Every structure is written in structure tokens, then in C-alpha cells.
Amino acid sequence: MRVCSDLKITKVITDVTNGEVSFKLTATNNGPENEAQAAVTDILPTGYTFISFETATGSYNPVTGVWNIGLLAVGAEAVLFITAQVKTTGNHTNIATISGNNTDSNPNNNVSSATPNGNLTLTKKADREAYYNEGEVIQYELVLTNTGNISIHTISIADSNADTGSIHPSQITSLAPGQSITITAQHTITATDVGAGEVINQANAIGESYNGIFVKTKSDNPLTDIPLDKTVSPILLQANLTISKTNHQDIYKTGTTTTYTIVVTNNGPSAAQDVHVTDLMPLGITVMSWSADNQTSGTGELNSTAPELEIGASITYTVLLQIPEDFEGNLANTVNVTSVTPDPDLTSNQATDTDAPCTTCGEITIPKGISPNGDTKNEVFDLSSQPPIAKLEVFNRYGQKVYDGNNYTNQWNGSDKKGNELPAGTYYYVIYFKENNPKTGWVYINRQN
């Protein structure tokens, strides 16, 4: 009966440093029978000069290239390390072959080879998908990895489009196989970049493997499937301007001047260029003047351009408008803002203030007294013919509030808040009109018949 076992050899380069390569050979027996005469042949090819070997199992003869293992039991493992100097020329593919006395049930794993392979990869990504302003800083993250099987040393990172001195680190002493290092770099967006609409960036890494052999790579944008592609960052100019307008009243009075406050704000994300504000005079209005907190002013229509409005910045315009005595109908006044910088939401770029005419804006005459005695005459403090009143407050002569009422017309009849009749005497009132200035005065309660 034939004795059968599956021997296996694997050979890897653990590293090449300073031109010295370390090979690791691992011999195993997958069974089912023990192997009494296991041997591995590994003759160094022409590209190497033997230095030393190390093993706990058997011995290695560098001249014949034979590693005599002897007994290799089922499941056992034998390891040999060979150190050699790498020559600049010659064949660097090193092959090991395992054999024994038993029949090998699987000859496919009996040969293993290793070749020094110096390889770097470099990825580079920007911290955002897009940028919006000149002067903004793109923060790049680069990852340099040694994807070969030998150490790379004296590595330099270069990036012609990075800010001077912004690459950290730009020199790496040594990177072992499988090791990675993270590198940061910056690029400050220039006016030229803004004009181009994008920043294109690619870095390079170059290092030495052994015997003066250089290993280099260009960076790859890891966010795309394209290999070794440049990192492209779009610059999207965009400024959402908003405008508001109010004269703090809903009703206008002819023959007066009304004052509008207009506020233009840049909500970003880019600075806005050539911010143009237009406030035309409503039909029937002929006298208008304006000033702004950016030291501009004018008479007539507001038609003004600010060269730039930073993100989050505002300009406040104050517009004075004279309402002629013969003005009729609603007073609607519209302001618009535009910019050469694209605005993603144009619905916020117009504001209109509309005032209705005042129908009760004649002379304000407040009754001097009331006589709540049940004779149906002058029973209440009647302000119903006055302009709309937001609130009435009444105080006694000691300053104590005896009455208040919102949306007042004629509710107060000389009683306090609990409905008790207040004594005859003089009372102080404050009338808060909805549109006019507050009015104060004295009213007398007469309780005589």
C-alpha cells in the first residue's frame, strides 16, 4: 500500500531593508501520513548574494540550496529564514520546491516563489464636495501606503498646487510593507481658481526601495473609480440674498413723510458681487430720498449698487417718501435686489410694503369728562370716532391703574376692573393708537345728576 501525504511550501519576503532581503519559507504536512524525508530546494537566483540562514529544523546548504527537514509529522510546520543581499542586476525571482518519499496527493502546492516588489499608493481627498469663496482653504487628506513587500525609505511628497509649506509630513524616513501614513495639505482658493470654477490637484510620492531603485506614484482621488485621477474640487459661487421692507405702519396719512427701512442680507454661501437695490417711486409720489449704512445716499429713486456683500453681512437703507395731500388708494412700495452672483432662491429678493389710506385721521379730540349716572347721556368714555386704538389705560391720582382695555372703543364707564363705581374726580389716561403716537390726558368723572 502506498504511503501518501500532502506536503506544502510557502515562501514570502518579510522585508527588504538597506538592500538586505529576508525570505521566510514555511513547510507543512497536511497528511494523512507522516513524511520521514522532507526536503526543500531553494537555490538563490543570480540577483542575490547569500548572507545567512536560520532554522530550528534540519539545516540549509546555500551551495546546493537544499534544506533537509527530515521528519515532518502530520500537522507539523518547519520554518527557514534566508537573508541575502539584493544585487542591482540578475534574476530576483526566488523559487522553493518541497519533496519527500511519500506520494504527494496534491502537487499544486509544492512550489512557491517570491520577488521583491516595491510599491506605493497615495490617495488624496478634499474635505468638502464643493467650495464657495476666494480665500477659502481646501483641506486635503492624503494616505500613503506601502502596498509592496519591501520597505520604502526616504520618501518625499510633492504637490505643486498645495500652499507652500502646507504638506505635513512632506518627508517620510521609512515605510514598512503594509504600513500607512496620513498626510495633510492645504490649498487656498485664489481669484484664478474662482474664475476657473474648480481646483485641480494631484500629489506625487517618491521613495527608494533598495540599491538606489526608486518607487513612485501619483495620487488617486479615492472617491472615483478612475485610477490615479486628479482630485477636482468645484467652486460654486452662490449667494442667497434676502430683502425686507417696512415703515412700521399699515395706514398712511396724506401730507406726511413716511420712513421705510430696507434690509438686504447675504445668507451665503458665497460673497455676493455687485448687489443692486432698486426701489422705484410709486405712482403719484414725486419726493423721495434715501441713505444707507454703507455711506451711500441719494434723492429720488433708490437705484444703488454695492460692489460686494460678505456672507452674513447686511446693508440697511432708509427711504423717506413724501405722501402728497391728494394721494389716494393704497400706497404700495416695492424694492428689489439682484446680484451678478447666482441666487438659488429668487423669491426672497423682493419686498413690498403696502399701507391703506387713513379714513379717520382728522383732528383728535378726546372727551374731557363723563357722567355715568344712568341718564343715557355721556355714560362712557367714548373714543369710537378716534383712529384705531390698541389699548386704553386709566390711572387714579395716586398713580394706581384702575382700568385697561385692548382694542378700545367705548367700553369704560367709570368703573374699576371689578365693576365697582370709581369715585368722582380726575383720572389720568394713556391712549395707545394703532398707528399714531400715544396720547395722554385727564378725564373727569362726574357723579352729580
Ligand SMILES: [Ca+2]
Ligand atoms: Ca503537496
Ligand SMILES: [Ca+2]
Ligand atoms: Ca480614483
Ligand SMILES: [Ca+2]
Ligand atoms: Ca434670494
Ligand SMILES: [Ca+2]
Ligand atoms: Ca407699512
